[in-house]
Amino acid sequence: MSKKENIKEEELKNEQSTSQVEENQEIEADVAKEEPTAEELIQAEKDKFLRLFAEFENYKKRTSxxxxxxxxxxxxxxMTSLLPIIDDFExxxxxxxxxxxxxxxxxxxxLIYQKFYNTLEQKGLSKVETKAGxxxxxxxHEAITQIPAPSEDLKGxxxxxxxxxxxLGDKIIRYPKVVIGQ
Structure with a gap:
């Protein structure tokens, strides 16, 4: 081999070894970056704890x-089974x-009706006020039938x-059954 060829081979080897060294340094830097520091681990655990705590607080509120x-x-x-008794009294x-x-x-x-109804009222029962007009x-309302309206202003x-x-509280347990004008 000639001198020029030897020099070229050496230059190629140097370039290859330099690129390999750079690659190894990059890999080592990546490996170093992949391993979280102690502060990052603490922050991740703290974040996980706060999320779990918030989730538990929401659970407590929902179940409450x-x-x-x-x-x-x-x-x-x-209460629903006692409503027909109130109707019978009335x-x-x-x-x-x-x-x-x-x-x-x-x-x-x-007297019996008033005592009975007052007791049910104390337990949260109340009438849904409905009157003609x-x-x-x-x-x-629950419409059971429609009839021709006696006057124009009673339509609907x-x-x-x-x-x-x-x-019962805020929940309607029996809807008033009404007749509406057509």
Missing amino acids: RERIELFKTAGQEL RALTHIEEDKEAEELRKGVL DTFDAEI KVIDCVEKGYK
Whole structure:
């Protein structure tokens, strides 16, 4: 081999070894970057802890709200089954008022009805107020039939309330059944 060729080979070897050294340094730098420092590890764990703490706080608030809602409507099934009894009392009072001779009976039935209804009110039961002339609202009323409106201003309004509605807290447990004008 000639001298020039030897020099070229040496230059090539030097270039290759230099590029290999640079590559090795880059790889070592990447490896060093991949290993997080102690401060980065602490910050990551702190972040994870804060997220877990916030998630737990949200869980506590949600279960607390659900528990309160459950207590408010826990007696819903019982209240719903007692509503026909209230209806029967009201019908009885209506019929007894027509009979003038049964004044003492009316007073006794009225007393029992008032005690019964007051007890249910203390447990959160309330009437959904509906009267003739109110605007019909499908979210509050249950329309059972439509009849021709006796006057133009009663179209789309409540004409008669057939069955009273009741709420337990803020939740309607029985919608008032109404007749609306057409």
